[in-house]
Amino acid sequence: MIDFNAINDLIAPHGLAVRGGFHPGPDEGLPGQPATIVLIGHLGRSMWPAFQRARIEETHPLDRWAKRIIDGVAQRLEVTALYPFQGPPYWPFQRWAMRAEGLAQSPIGPLIHPDYGLWHGYRGALAFSLRLDLPAVAPSDPCAACADKPCLTACPVSALALGRYDVPACVAHLRTDGNDCLGGGCLARHACPIGRAHAYVPDEGGFHTRAFLKAMD
Numbered sequence: 001m002i003d004f005n006a007i008n009d010l011i012a013p014h015g016l017a018v019r020g021g022f023h024p025g026p027d028e029g030l031p032g033q034p035a036t037i038v039l040i041g042h043l044g045r046s047m048w049p050a051f052q053r054a055r056i057e058e059t060h061p062l063d064r065w066a067k068r069i070i071d072g073v074a075q076r077l078e079v080t081a082l083y084p085f086q087g088p089p090y091w092p093f094q095r096w097a098m099r100a101e102g103l104a105q106s107p108i109g110p111l112i113h114p115d116y117g118l119w120h121g122y123r124g125a126l127a128f129s130l131r132l133d134l135p136a137v138a139p140s141d142p143c144a145a146c147a148d149k150p151c152l153t154a155c156p157v158s159a160l161a162l163g164r165y166d167v168p169a170c171v172a173h174l175r176t177d178g179n180d181c182l183g184g185g186c187l188a189r190h191a192c193p194i195g196r197a198h199a200y201v202p203d204e205g206g207f208h209t210r211a212f213l214k215a216m217d
């Protein structure tokens with residue numbers, strides 16, 4: 001019988017983890033009308049050592065690495081793999097994650113995890129024709145109790161405000177010499193007090209920011 005433990009056994013060696021699941025309705029435009037979607041992602045720094053070991057030299061290395069692993073798991077389980085980078089139009093991974101893990105959206109966009117804060121992401125999903133039993137989802141929203149909201153004031157060029165992300169302002173700053181975001185990751189994310197112990201190491205934070213900047217070229 002397939003359950004989260006069995007899937008975790010296949011992906012944990014790569015630093016990935018099951019990030020919950022949900023039962024989609026028939027009108028969600030999913031291929032083959034699956035009965036269950038299981039999300040896969042990383043929590044904190046979990047994925048970085050395995051990804052580093054893979055040393056992928058191609059373009060979009062993280063997407064290719066994740067696809068290789070998750071395609072392999074999907075083949076083995078005879079299910080369909082879906083990816084956050086497929087698109088546009090993109091699969092609504094954040095909306096899926098809210099259903100699967102009960103996470104809320106932070107004021108700066110990324111979903112916030114009660115333990116890992118803003119330091120997590122999604123690498124793929126598995127679409128099962130079987131209706132799997134799913135654990136109960138416990139909704140969380142640490143931002144509701146965060147009075148100061150330092151994430152909204154930490155950006156040196158004020159690119160992030162409640163419900164607004166000024167991508168050109170962010171990109172222009174990232175193109176300036178010696179900026180801290182490119183060296184270690186977005187300062188707004190670093191300003192958040194939740195899950196600080198899980199913040200990406202500087203190499204990892206810098207990798208994500210450089211990948212974002214490259215995608216903007």
Ligand code: B12
Binds near residue numbers: 091092096107
């Ligand atoms: C296109 C895209 C971008 C674009 C535009 C983002 C945007 N805010 O509109 C750009 C390139 C700018 C971008 C930047 C970043 N992104 Co981005 N992005 C995506 C991508 C590929 C598609 C988003 C989409 O259109 N989905 C389709 C819609 C229909 O799905 P949805 O779930 O219903 O949409 C949710 C969001 O899009 C959001 N949303 C939609 N419009 C807007 C507008 C504003 C102002 C905000 C705040 C949110 C927002 O609300 C929806 C949920 O309620 C997703 C992956 C995915 N497939 O979802 C990653 C994704 C959302 N990005 C992610 C990340 C981490 C980032 C960055 C922090 C980059 C980085 N390299 O570290 C930055 C900054 C993001 C920010 N502050 O909002 C993660 C978020 C993880 C998390 N913890 O939630 C995702 C899920 C990718 C992943 N593999 O995990 N991103």
Ligand code: SF4
Binds near residue numbers: 112194
């Ligand atoms: S700083 Fe506060 S409001 Fe901003 S993401 Fe963190 S917990 Fe949420």
Ligand code: SF4
Binds near residue numbers: 155157158170
């Ligand atoms: S990466 Fe830097 S410039 Fe861009 S939003 Fe984050 S703090 Fe602002």
